[in-house]
Amino acid sequence: MDALLEVRNVSKRFGAVEALKDVSVSLAPGEVLGVVGDNGAGKSTLMKVISGAHPPDSGELRLAGQPASFASPRAARQAGIEMIYQDLALADHLDVGANIFLGREPLRRLAGVVPVIDDATVRAEVVALLGRIESHIPDPETRVLALSGGQRQAVAIARALYWKAKVVIMDEPTAALAAIESRNVLRMARSLARDGVGILFIDHNLLEVLEVCDRVAVMYRGSKVYECRASETSQDELVRYMTGFSVQGAAVPA
Amino acid sequence: MSVESLSVTAYPRQSRRTRLLQELRQLAFALASIIALTIIFALLNARFMSPVNWYHIAQQVAIIAILAVGQTFVIATAGIDISQGSVVALTAMISALAAVNLGMPPIVAVLLTLLAGALVGLVMGLTITTLGVPPFIATLGMLAVALGGALLTTNGTPVFGLPQGFLVIAQGDFLGFPHMAWIALILALIAAFVLNRTRFGRYTLAIGSNAESARRAGIDVRRHLTLIYVLAGATSALAGIVYVAYTAAAQPTAGQNYELYSIAAVVIGGGSLFGGVGTILGSVLGALLMTILRNGTELAGISPYVEQVILGVVVVGAVYVDNLRRRLR
Numbered sequence: 001m002d003a004l005l006e007v008r009n010v011s012k013r014f015g016a017v018e019a020l021k022d023v024s025v026s027l028a029p030g031e032v033l034g035v036v037g038d039n040g041a042g043k044s045t046l047m048k049v050i051s052g053a054h055p056p057d058s059g060e061l062r063l064a065g066q067p068a069s070f071a072s073p074r075a076a077r078q079a080g081i082e083m084i085y086q087d088l089a090l091a092d093h094l095d096v097g098a099n100i101f102l103g104r105e106p107l108r109r110l111a112g113v114v115p116v117i118d119d120a121t122v123r124a125e126v127v128a129l130l131g132r133i134e135s136h137i138p139d140p141e142t143r144v145l146a147l148s149g150g151q152r153q154a155v156a157i158a159r160a161l162y163w164k165a166k167v168v169i170m171d172e173p174t175a176a177l178a179a180i181e182s183r184n185v186l187r188m189a190r191s192l193a194r195d196g197v198g199i200l201f202i203d204h205n206l207l208e209v210l211e212v213c214d215r216v217a218v219m220y221r222g223s224k225v226y227e228c229r230a231s232e233t234s235q236d237e238l239v240r241y242m243t244g245f246s247v248q249g250a251a252v253p254a
Numbered sequence: 255m256s257v258e259s260l261s262v263t264a265y266p267r268q269s270r271r272t273r274l275l276q277e278l279r280q281l282a283f284a285l286a287s288i289i290a291l292t293i294i295f296a297l298l299n300a301r302f303m304s305p306v307n308w309y310h311i312a313q314q315v316a317i318i319a320i321l322a323v324g325q326t327f328v329i330a331t332a333g334i335d336i337s338q339g340s341v342v343a344l345t346a347m348i349s350a351l352a353a354v355n356l357g358m359p360p361i362v363a364v365l366l367t368l369l370a371g372a373l374v375g376l377v378m379g380l381t382i383t384t385l386g387v388p389p390f391i392a393t394l395g396m397l398a399v400a401l402g403g404a405l406l407t408t409n410g411t412p413v414f415g416l417p418q419g420f421l422v423i424a425q426g427d428f429l430g431f432p433h434m435a436w437i438a439l440i441l442a443l444i445a446a447f448v449l450n451r452t453r454f455g456r457y458t459l460a461i462g463s464n465a466e467s468a469r470r471a472g473i474d475v476r477r478h479l480t481l482i483y484v485l486a487g488a489t490s491a492l493a494g495i496v497y498v499a500y501t502a503a504a505q506p507t508a509g510q511n512y513e514l515y516s517i518a519a520v521v522i523g524g525g526s527l528f529g530g531v532g533t534i535l536g537s538v539l540g541a542l543l544m545t546i547l548r549n550g551t552e553l554a555g556i557s558p559y560v561e562q563v564i565l566g567v568v569v570v571g572a573v574y575v576d577n578l579r580r581r582l583r
Contacts, residue, residue, distance in 0.1 A: 105456060
């Protein structure tokens with residue numbers, strides 16, 4: 001299958017710091033690609049380049065085979081690249097449905113004239129949506145305030161899903177979650193992928209990465225030093241690349 | 255598919271009930287206080303419960319309720335409008351000068367005054383959204399500017415001699431209910447509709463809850479906030495017009511401290527100074543509570559100076575209780 005997102009030979013420099021050195025990765029539709037690396041390895045910079053926050057100094061992005069360059073995160077989102085922020089960007093006092101539809105509420109005309117928010121449509125869509133990603137949110141009219149961390153992730157994921165994101169970037173989605181909730185988030189990531197969404201999954205927990213991802217890319221000091229199928233690697237091997245041990249040893253397996 | 259459609263019909267009933275309970279709990283505090291105060295004031299002075307006095311309360315609550323409606327929208331965005339009292343004074347003078355000195359027909363004077371109020375609001379809104387001045391300071395500045403403006407219009411002297419066509423805005427009643435109370439009621443119904451059912455209301459709460467997430471969702475936060483202050487200015491002007499018609503005179507000292515009543519009303523009614531919450535029904539109940547407090551202390555023979563002290567304590571107390579409520583949640 002053709003690549004959904006391709007990053008080709010991207011470099012990015014901040015003053016004297018080479019944050020990204022000639023990085024290439026590709027992501028297929030329905031694929032979960034883990035991106036791992038130590039702090040400062042370049043994961044965040046790579047995600048910022050993909051989500052339109054930083055333009056690359058050289059190299060290019062291709063989305064569905066077409067060259068793409070994003071002037072802003074908004075432009076990237078319009079093209080179908082959705083970043084799920086660690087702080088989730090939810091309005092706590094609004095309910096689940098209001099958050100998923102925020103800024104894009106469906107309207108109906110009261111008495112044929114006055115435009116009001118079509119709550120029935122919102123409710124129906126949200127119930128179906130939450131069921132699709134197995135979110136464990138019993139009531140779409142719950143305020144986000146009252147949700148657990150995992151359920152908040154579910155709202156952000158549902159929003160990306162409903163608005164037809166093609167690529168979803170999940171930045172340490174389980175960092176602040178209880179174990180059981182982390183399981184749910186991983187399951188939601190898989191169900192997003194089943195819908196054909198490509199997912200870039202950044203995480204420090206390698207066990208989670210090995211479980212949820214199809215492939216894993218390892219970053220080390222701004223370069224992608226290793227890439228393999230998740231089923232063909234181990235935590236130990238990933239750590240060796242993340243810490244630069246295998247890189248300097250130059251014993252890169254195929 | 256059948257499972258989904260089943261759940262679609264299964265959810266709303268339960269959640270609507272919990273929603274209603276949540277809102278009732280918020281209103282319970284205001285209602286309980288209203289009942290408690292009513293009993294206390296009835297015991298202090300038998301005249302408090304007379305039909306004449308309740309008619310009077312219905313008149314008095316109108317102005318505070320109108321201001322509380324504007325204040326609800328502002329506070330829902332995590333802002334505050336402390337200019338209200340002064341803007342009431344300024345717009346009271348403008349409406350009287352237009353109707354009396356310039357001899358405009360009442361309807362023209364009213365529209366002109368509403369426009370002036372909206373303009374005052376626009377200045378505050380732009381000060382906040384483009385100059386980045388916090389709402390507290392921007393509206394504090396307007397408090398001084400509008401009061402100065404009100405005094406400047408006539409060098410501090412009141413305006414009398416309003417035509418009957420103007421006075422009828424407040425004086426007289428319909429179905430046994432004073433005109434001015436009808437005005438407040440209709441405004442409150444429209445405001446509740448806008449806040450609960452429209453995108454405008456939704457965005458108001460969203461901005462107050464998390465302005466950054468509203469911005470990321472594509473909402474034009476600056477424009478919306480500016481509009482909120484325009485509306486707040488216009489509602490202050492409406493209160494100024496009603497005030498003039500009620501007292502049959504325009505004085506530059508009209509509306510003094512009214513912002514304290516309206517802020518207290520909103521917070522007592524469940525609004526939070528941190529933004530994101532607030533209901534019109536709650537704010538109107540809060541306005542009723544503040545009016546009863548004012549009317550009752552007067553009838554009980556308590557000095558208006560003491561009433562001032564009570565007002566200050568109630569405002570601070572209401573905000574303190576609000577903080578406790580948020581922390582406990």
